[in-house]
Amino acid sequence: MLTLRFHKELYDGFVLDAAMRTYAAVASFERAEVGEYYEVRLTSSGRHPEQRIADELGNYALGASIEERTSSVRDAAYSANTKSPGAGE
Amino acid sequence: MTEQSVTIKDEAVTIEFDEALYARDSIFGAAYIFIDRCYVHLDRPHPGRIAVTLKPKPSAEQDPEALAGEFENELLGQAWRRLITDENRLLIEQVTTRALSGAAGPPGLDELMDLEIGDETAFDDPLGIAMSWEEKYKSKNRPKPSESEQESG
Numbered sequence: 478m479l480t481l482r483f484h485k486e487l488y489d490g491f492v493l494d495a496a497m498r499t500y501a502a503v504a505s506f507e508r509a510e511v512g513e514y515y516e517v518r519l520t521s522s523g524r525h526p527e528q529r530i531a532d533e534l535g536n537y538a539l540g541a542s543i544e545e546r547t548s549s550v551r552d553a554a555y556s557a558n559t560k561s562p563g564a565g566e
Numbered sequence: 567m568t569e570q571s572v573t574i575k576d577e578a579v580t581i582e583f584d585e586a587l588y589a590r591d592s593i594f595g596a597a598y599i600f601i602d603r604c605y606v607h608l609d610r611p612h613p614g615r616i617a618v619t620l621k622p623k624p625s626a627e628q629d630p631e632a633l634a635g636e637f638e639n640e641l642l643g644q645a646w647r648r649l650i651t652d653e654n655r656l657l658i659e660q661v662t663t664r665a666l667s668g669a670a671g672p673p674g675l676d677e678l679m680d681l682e683i684g685d686e687t688a689f690d691d692p693l694g695i696a697m698s699w700e701e702k703y704k705s706k707n708r709p710k711p712s713e714s715e716q717e718s719g
Binding site: 488543 | 595605607609610
């Protein structure tokens with residue numbers, strides 16, 4: 478079993494859940510919140526090395542967290558622009 | 567504590583950055599670029615600092631030191647682009663707003679009903695109703711009839 482730690486300020490919890498669902502076919506996961514971290518305990522189903530799954534899960538979670546963050550910043554900017562009719566004039 | 571530190575352990579390299587020098591979004595941007603050839607992990611070892619760990623994927627063998635250098639270069643580029651975007655944000659918003667309002671077309675009946683008509687706006691003509699067809703649709707480059715007659719004569 479491998480334990481991974483993802484800082485809450487850097488990784489999105491929902492995205493982490495989605496990543497675990499994506500890799501559910503090759504490993505089982507347990508998620509807990511420990512202080513400022515999400516802690517993920519990973520157990521491979523046997524076909525792939527745990528370290529490889531952990532690395533891939535980490536990349537997936539980071540990429541999706543960044544995409545999520547980028548789109549939420551963009552949405553916030555768009556709604557701020559559309560709510561004030563005089564914005565940008 | 568130094569502003570930046572690089573640690574190489576096994577095949578992985580960990581670079582620690584001060585968030586006061588490099589914005590978190592710039593670090594995210596650089597990390598995203600490296601996802602295709604490295605396993606990237608972010609951590610916060612101390613408040614105000616972000617540690618980036620890069621481990622080359624088996625398909626892309628790379629020297630960890632070179633990887634660290636490339637990441638730092640990419641981060642600098644990201645920070646610079648972010649600065650330019652921030653400086654031009656107002657201009658970008660203005661251009662976008664005008665483009666969107668232009669695409670919406672002329673005002674509809676609801677907008678006209680909402681217009682407050684007073685002394686200053688009574689003679690405004692947003693739809694160009696008071697204009698003649700020629701005035702409204704005339705081509706700026708088309709010569710006036712009198713000019714073309716003179717040229718032919």
